[in-house]
Amino acid sequence: MQTLTTSGFQETPLAPDTVARFTPGTNPPPRQRRGPGRGLEITVVMQNRGLPEAGDAVLTPPRDLLADPGTYADAIRVPADGTETEQAQAVRTRRDLATRRFLELREATENGDPEPPTAFQRAAADLVRPRPDAWERQWREGVHGAAEATRAQLDALRGKDDAHPTAARVFATGPAASGRFGTCGRPAVRPGVWPPVM
Known part of the structure; x- marks a missing residue:
């Protein structure tokens, strides 16, 4: 997996059972693979209830396509009503x-020139700057809600209230029905379908 951050370029070998974690500001997402890779299955787990799929991850198109949100959206759009062939070609x-x-x-x-990667990161931040309010709602309903539920359970245990296990439930969902293309391939599960429980 090839990645680029302000710390530089890095290649991370991938093999079965490798867990490679990267934080926001790493580009691109893990789609740069070198070597045979045959039979290697990559599972991408996204934090914050799928914010990267919700537009938090910015691809690295040419600079002119980062000029404004509309231009960028047109450049990366996969036609929802297109045929499988048209969608695959767009991807x-x-x-x-x-x-x-x-x-x-x-x-x-x-070559020792940090300006182009830094300029890309500035342009990416400018593209997503209008979206944090929507993402905050997604975060509050997801991981923040789950963390708050955990805090409440810990407080209940400290207060000798052990009733919360009586509300235990199991949740499962099947694969996405549409099989749409996502940022890192075809998501097996729609972002945000899991209830906010951990």
Whole structure:
């Protein structure tokens, strides 16, 4: 997996049972693989109830496509009403655009020029700046709610109230019906379908 951060370029070997974790500001998401990779299945787990799928992850297209949210959205759009072939072609096109720019950013970093990656990160932040209110609602309903429930359970145990296990439930969901393309492939489960329980 190839990644680029303000610390530089890094290659992380992937093998069965490898867990590779990266934080916001790492680009691109794990779609750059080198080597045979045959039979290697990659599972991507997203924090914050799928915020990267909700637009938090910004791909690395050419600079002019980062000019404004509309231009960027058009560049990465996968036609929801398109045929499977049209959708797959749109995904390949945006992948190729992002890969070319990623390679340019990597080359700049390896040549000691931090400005292009830094400029990309500034442009990415500008693109998503209007969206935090919606993402905060998603976070509050998801992981924040789960953390608050855990805090309440710990407080209850400290207060010798052990009633919360009587509310225990099991939740499961099947694969996404649409099989739509996501940021890192085809999500097996729709973002945000899990109840806010941990």
